[in-house]
Amino acid sequence: MVSALSGKETGMIFPQESSRRWFLQSAASLGAAALAPLRLQAQGKPFRIDTHSHFTVPSLRDEVAKAGQQTLLTWNPQKSIDEMEEGGVATSILSIGDPGVWFGDDQKARTIAREANEFAAKMMSDYPGRFGLFAVLPLPDIEGALKEIEYAFDTLHADGVGIVSSYQGRYLGNDYFVPMMEELNRRKAVVYTHPLCAACAAQPALKDGQNRGVEFVFDTTRTIISILANGTPARFPDIKFIWSHGGGTVPFITGRLVGNNPKLPKGVIYELQRFYYDTAQAFNQYTLPSFKKFVPISRILFGTDFPLGNGSAAVVAKGLAENGGFTPAEMRMIDRDNALTLIPRLKT
Numbered sequence: 001m002v003s004a005l006s007g008k009e010t011g012m013i014f015p016q017e018s019s020r021r022w023f024l025q026s027a028a029s030l031g032a033a034a035l036a037p038l039r040l041q042a043q044g045k046p047f048r049i050d051t052h053s054h055f056t057v058p059s060l061r062d063e064v065a066k067a068g069q070q071t072l073l074t075w076n077p078q079k080s081i082d083e084m085e086e087g088g089v090a091t092s093i094l095s096i097g098d099p100g101v102w103f104g105d106d107q108k109a110r111t112i113a114r115e116a117n118e119f120a121a122k123m124m125s126d127y128p129g130r131f132g133l134f135a136v137l138p139l140p141d142i143e144g145a146l147k148e149i150e151y152a153f154d155t156l157h158a159d160g161v162g163i164v165s166s167y168q169g170r171y172l173g174n175d176y177f178v179p180m181m182e183e184l185n186r187r188k189a190v191v192y193t194h195p196l197c198a199a200c201a202a203q204p205a206l207k208d209g210q211n212r213g214v215e216f217v218f219d220t221t222r223t224i225i226s227i228l229a230n231g232t233p234a235r236f237p238d239i240k241f242i243w244s245h246g247g248g249t250v251p252f253i254t255g256r257l258v259g260n261n262p263k264l265p266k267g268v269i270y271e272l273q274r275f276y277y278d279t280a281q282a283f284n285q286y287t288l289p290s291f292k293k294f295v296p297i298s299r300i301l302f303g304t305d306f307p308l309g310n311g312s313a314a315v316v317a318k319g320l321a322e323n324g325g326f327t328p329a330e331m332r333m334i335d336r337d338n339a340l341t342l343i344p345r346l347k348t
Helices: 017-032 036-043 058-066 070-074 077-087 106-126 142-154 175-186 209-229 268-272 288-294 313-323 328-342
Strands: 048-054 089-095 131-136 160-164 190-194 240-243 276-278
Touching: 048 077, 048 190, 048 313, 048 328, 058 070, 058 106, 077 089, 077 313, 089 190, 089 328, 106 131, 106 142, 131 142, 142 175, 209 240, 209 268, 288 313, 313 328
Parallel strands: 048 089, 089 131, 131 160, 160 190, 190 240, 240 276
Antiparallel strands: none
16 A cells, blocks of 8 residues: 655656645644544444545646636545435445546656555555545556556555446457457456547537536446457456446437347346446436336446536435335445445444
8 A cells, every 4th residue: 555645756757746635634634533433423423435436646637627627627635425325325435537547648647646546545545444436547548447456456556447338449349359358357356447439529518517418428338239249248257347327328218228238148237137237317207217117226337427417325215215215224225235245344
């Protein structure tokens, strides 16, 4: 585990002095928040595990702004702690989502990925049990991704990896990613996948919030279809995939996905119901009924999308309670127990 986050020790890049101050202040705020666990005990023990919680680092700020993720620009560790207190969240698994970390330069992407993963590891170290990490990879740089997988698991003790739905037009079923999938399968890894607005590069009009939100669910659907078509789940059965936002539109178009696929000897439905899906943006009265009907309760994970969208644990929990018709036992599975199956270290 890393013990410090200085640029000298980690090779981090701080393009502006203000960014450096932000990073150091954010790290310091972890110490300032030391009383948070005590306040939680006073209010009742938190229990939820949020598998869809975002963070950022200074070297991503410009790209985050370009991607329209404005609420990430004001994120800091204390805001995560505060939101967890309010929503009864015991542990948030941190991840980098859209726009990823690669912007045309492999070496820079490797540096940003290492910076982000070490910062999240620092949060894990300072608050054991309160944070986890789905480590970001510098994809589409496969060599860099394999090196970061090794470092993230063996040195930082990450809980899994976090990737986006497509890279340079390649969805995750593409054979380009086979070396990475082989390694992740060997490690029996959890692979959390966040959508990307792949169409935004070609169609700038899609960059506004509403259109990007729609494209997100489509891109998740496209990448799920790609891995089904290429037989990825059967080829790499020990990878545990998590799909964001209830699996995009997959629960609603299942009828169009069913068919004979020799690469999936157990069938499409079998593989779809073996995946995990989080509840971020999928807890409203329109989405949840189909989501619940298709996805086994044992495969639904509590996720908020914090600090993006309406990513509040309290809001998500309220939506699940009002729109899901779940029993108390089922809610406990969604809130916590299903995540413990994937991340057993949190049982202690």
